[in-house]
Amino acid sequence: MSKVVKILGTGCPKCQAMTGVVKDVISENNIDATVEKVEDIMKIMTYNVMTTPALVIDDVITIKGRVPSKTEVLDLLK
Amino acid sequence: MFDWLQHFADWLIYSVLNIGADTHLGSTLNFFVYDTIKILILLFIIVFIMGIVNTYFPIERLKNYLNKNKLYGLEYLFSSIFGAITPFCSCSSVPLFIGFVQGGIPLGVTFSFLITSPLVNEVAVAMFLGMFGVNATLIYTVSGIILGTVGGWVLGKFNLEPLLSDWVKNIMAQKNQHDHYQEEKRTFKQRLPEITQSAWDIIKGVILYIIIGVAIGGAMHGYVPENFFNEFLGGGQWWTVPLAVIFAVPMYANAAGVVPIIQVFVAKGVPLGTAIAFMMGTVGLSLPEATLLKKVMSLKLIAIFFGVVTLAIIFSGFLFNMVL
Numbered sequence: 001m002s003k004v005v006k007i008l009g010t011g012c013p014k015c016q017a018m019t020g021v022v023k024d025v026i027s028e029n030n031i032d033a034t035v036e037k038v039e040d041i042m043k044i045m046t047y048n049v050m051t052t053p054a055l056v057i058d059d060v061i062t063i064k065g066r067v068p069s070k071t072e073v074l075d076l077l078k
Numbered sequence: 079m080f081d082w083l084q085h086f087a088d089w090l091i092y093s094v095l096n097i098g099a100d101t102h103l104g105s106t107l108n109f110f111v112y113d114t115i116k117i118l119i120l121l122f123i124i125v126f127i128m129g130i131v132n133t134y135f136p137i138e139r140l141k142n143y144l145n146k147n148k149l150y151g152l153e154y155l156f157s158s159i160f161g162a163i164t165p166f167c168s169c170s171s172v173p174l175f176i177g178f179v180q181g182g183i184p185l186g187v188t189f190s191f192l193i194t195s196p197l198v199n200e201v202a203v204a205m206f207l208g209m210f211g212v213n214a215t216l217i218y219t220v221s222g223i224i225l226g227t228v229g230g231w232v233l234g235k236f237n238l239e240p241l242l243s244d245w246v247k248n249i250m251a252q253k254n255q256h257d258h259y260q261e262e263k264r265t266f267k268q269r270l271p272e273i274t275q276s277a278w279d280i281i282k283g284v285i286l287y288i289i290i291g292v293a294i295g296g297a298m299h300g301y302v303p304e305n306f307f308n309e310f311l312g313g314g315q316w317w318t319v320p321l322a323v324i325f326a327v328p329m330y331a332n333a334a335g336v337v338p339i340i341q342v343f344v345a346k347g348v349p350l351g352t353a354i355a356f357m358m359g360t361v362g363l364s365l366p367e368a369t370l371l372k373k374v375m376s377l378k379l380i381a382i383f384f385g386v387v388t389l390a391i392i393f394s395g396f397l398f399n400m401v402l
Binding site for chain 2: 012049
């Protein structure tokens with residue numbers, strides 16, 4: 001089943017770094033997933049995160065406030 | 079602690095580059111090499127320690143602590159201290175603000191956090207330590223925390239909730255929070271590479287400012303005459319403190335670039351209190367921050383917030399100049 005990956009962030013450098021890592025992992029490993037960037041602060045706040053960027057996989061917040069490594073993202077997406 | 083570094087700077091400039099110690103260029107370059115490397119080392123150490131502290135006290139835990147414990151007025155102080163130890167990122171200030179008020183933390187306590195978070199941050203502390211030494215750093219840190227405590231308490235006395243943006247009020251009213259958060263269960267060993275990595279990232283982000291700041295500071299040291307500022311910023315005129323702060327508030331400068339220049343001001347006759355107040359105005363409040371906050375509060379509330387903090391900084395500037 002295709003996974004729904006959301007990246008919450010208002011566009012700061014860290015959020016862009018996270019988007020880069022996630023997209024790389026997905027394409028390098030041929031993972032079936034859609035990536036959506038959520039930049040609207042009002043939508044971000046409905047996830048109740050306090051530090052951005054945050055990584056949401058299938059509606060579960062998995063990482064917040066930091067840029068993960070590729071292996072970490074790969075583990076989360078498996 | 080840094081003797082070896084002085085030896086290195088002496089060796090590099092006077093022996094390898096063969097520029098005389100008695101020449102102007104020689105002493106300026108020596109100063110530059112020594113200061114830049116010292117600050118970078120201090121910054122790395124401080125960011126690293128903060129990184130370790132933060133893995134044990136994530137912001138969610140701090141929020142829950144503030145929310146669940148009756149602290150009899152101490153919550154302002156705690157919130158201010160939490161603001162100091164949490165790494166500051168301007169893009170996180172809005173989510174943090176909403177997270178706090180949404181979690182039921184009073185607006186004044188939230189403001190305490192919001193004031194101290196940029197004011198006392200790892201870069202500012204490392205720069206102060208490198209350029210002014212331990213005592214001035216302690217004064218800066220402690221007074222920053224007190225300022226956040228008092229500022230938040232004062233703001234809490236006004237009835238400010240109606241001045242929040244409508245959508246924030248809605249969020250506060252409806253409690254249907256998306257809360258499927260998996261607690262990160264990773265060992266310290268697993269986190270260590272990340273902490274090191276983020277320390278490097280922070281250094282990479284400010285290294286250019288440090289180099290430029292120290293270079294300008296070094297050049298000014300050599301060319302600005304002794305007691306130059308004494309004539310119009312020193313001699314105890316009362317208006318210099320408010321002037322310095324009002325000039326500093328709209329400025330958006332990285333602590334890394336500002337401190338070396340402030341250090342020259344102090345060396346050339348500006349009182350330390352005026353300099354600290356200037357520094358607080360630059361890093362604590364800025365126009366970009368106001369723009370970000372506009373998403374969650376009305377202009378009136380931003381004006382009140384900035385006004386109270388500006389007054390508090392001016393007041394502490396006077397206090398420093400009296401005491402120091």
